[in-house]
Amino acid sequence: MSSKNKSIQEKTIELNKLVEWFDSSDFTLELALDKFKQAEKLAIDIESDLSSLKNEIQVIKQKFSKEP
Amino acid sequence: MAKSLQPIFSVSDFIAVANQTFEYAFPTVEVEGEVSSFKVNQSKFVFFDIKDSGGSIGCFMTVWQMRVPIEDGMKVIVSAVPKLTQWGKFSLTIKSIRPSGEGALKKSFELLKLKLDKEGLFEIERKRLLPRIPRHIAVISSVQAAGYADFVKILNDRWGGVKVDVAHVQVQGVGAPDQIIQAINYFNQQEILPEVVVIIRGGGSADDLSAFNDELLVRAIASSRIPTLVGVGHETDESLSDLVADVRASTPSNAAQILVPDKSEIIRAVNSQVSSLLPRILQIINQQSHDIELTLINVANLIERSIDEKIRWVTHTSNLLSQLDPNVVLNRGYALIRGSIITGSEINIETQKFIIKAEVKDVVKK
Numbered sequence: 001m002s003s004k005n006k007s008i009q010e011k012t013i014e015l016n017k018l019v020e021w022f023d024s025s026d027f028t029l030e031l032a033l034d035k036f037k038q039a040e041k042l043a044i045d046i047e048s049d050l051s052s053l054k055n056e057i058q059v060i061k062q063k064f065s066k067e068p
Numbered sequence: 069m070a071k072s073l074q075p076i077f078s079v080s081d082f083i084a085v086a087n088q089t090f091e092y093a094f095p096t097v098e099v100e101g102e103v104s105s106f107k108v109n110q111s112k113f114v115f116f117d118i119k120d121s122g123g124s125i126g127c128f129m130t131v132w133q134m135r136v137p138i139e140d141g142m143k144v145i146v147s148a149v150p151k152l153t154q155w156g157k158f159s160l161t162i163k164s165i166r167p168s169g170e171g172a173l174k175k176s177f178e179l180l181k182l183k184l185d186k187e188g189l190f191e192i193e194r195k196r197l198l199p200r201i202p203r204h205i206a207v208i209s210s211v212q213a214a215g216y217a218d219f220v221k222i223l224n225d226r227w228g229g230v231k232v233d234v235a236h237v238q239v240q241g242v243g244a245p246d247q248i249i250q251a252i253n254y255f256n257q258q259e260i261l262p263e264v265v266v267i268i269r270g271g272g273s274a275d276d277l278s279a280f281n282d283e284l285l286v287r288a289i290a291s292s293r294i295p296t297l298v299g300v301g302h303e304t305d306e307s308l309s310d311l312v313a314d315v316r317a318s319t320p321s322n323a324a325q326i327l328v329p330d331k332s333e334i335i336r337a338v339n340s341q342v343s344s345l346l347p348r349i350l351q352i353i354n355q356q357s358h359d360i361e362l363t364l365i366n367v368a369n370l371i372e373r374s375i376d377e378k379i380r381w382v383t384h385t386s387n388l389l390s391q392l393d394p395n396v397v398l399n400r401g402y403a404l405i406r407g408s409i410i411t412g413s414e415i416n417i418e419t420q421k422f423i424i425k426a427e428v429k430d431v432v433k434k
Contacts, residue, residue: 027352054229
């Protein structure tokens with residue numbers, strides 16, 4: 001799945017995993033910079049996604065004025 | 069005797085004409101008064117009188133029309149059709165009844181609260197969790213109400229991407245409970261259910277908010293398949309709809325706050341998470357540098373110790389060797405003899421300062 005098609009929730013989960021990696025025993029300095037760049041890009045994407053999302057509000061046509 | 073121009077009715081015709089006149093003059097009449105002689109017959113039919121200091125009228129209704137508890141002494145407003153019965157008794161056939169005045173509202177509220185509480189409708193165990201981030205919600209409110217505008221503003225400020233279906237209903241007055249019930253039923257009958265039903269209304273008087281203490285409405289909220297969030301009135305207001313809802317919000321704005329997270333907070337948290345990574349990398353680099361430095365110091369110490377040991381060994385060996393040097397022995401006053409130890413043979417005697425030629429005079433075993 002490309003980064004563009006991922007939901008905010010999926011991106012947040014991915015970011016959390018990346019951040020956890022820095023505290024894990026898998027951490028190596030050789031990979032750290034690459035992982036950091038990935039995390040930075042995800043943060044930018046999440047901010048952009050959140051800022052651009054709009055709610056879709058629709059007043060339904062059904063009338064509720066009559067007594068049941 | 070002159071014939072009267074007035075029509076002569078049969079009794080039943082007159083009753084019918086009287087009722088037609090009433091119907092024309094008062095299709096529906098609202099009367100305020102105090103309840104007395106309240107009784108329920110066969111668990112179906114409700115009879116009571118409504119009175120004030122100057123008069124009293126009999127009233128009739130079915131128990132299903134009674135949306136709030138009523139008892140003697142309670143001040144009520146009845147919406148009714150005036151009727152002359154076939155026995156000539158004038159009465160009001162009640163269409164709806166509601167408590168009037170703060171005291172009656174409070175009394176009715178307490179009675180219904182007690183009744184529903186006994187049935188377990190307010191139990192914590194019944195409460196369901198709302199989804200953390202809903203994608204599809206239903207809102208039941210009046211779109212003209214300030215409370216609805218507050219809710220929408222906070223919702224849009226905090227989060228996006230939510231499909232919001234709004235049922236525009238009356239949120240006060242006699243028709244409000246039925247409209248809200250119909251809206252609840254409408255959303256519960258959808259093929260794709262919304263994840264939450266939000267019922268909201270801004271502040272108002274006790275009478276304005278009394279619609280949310282309607283028994284049938286409270287039961288409709290309790291039986292909703294969709295989890296419910298109710299935000300009615302101000303923080304200090306308490307309605308039975310609040311109590312029965314899965315989640316209670318203190319105001320419509322608070323309902324929006326409960327419903328969705330704040331995107332600004334999430335953006336701040338995400339940026340803070342990422343910002344914390346660089347210092348962490350630097351910290352790890354520093355830590356590793358420090359570790360390498362310590363390792364180098366240890367290696368240097370080991371080498372130094374090894375060299376010291378070698379130096380000590382060399383010194384010791386050198387000292388030993390120096391003790392074996394013949395010159396050292398000569399310096400101590402000893403002499404070195406070279407030649408055959410045979411009587412009459414010539415030998416060389418070396419001292420520190422001289423080399424002496426000598427002859428062996430005698431050789432005796434020790």
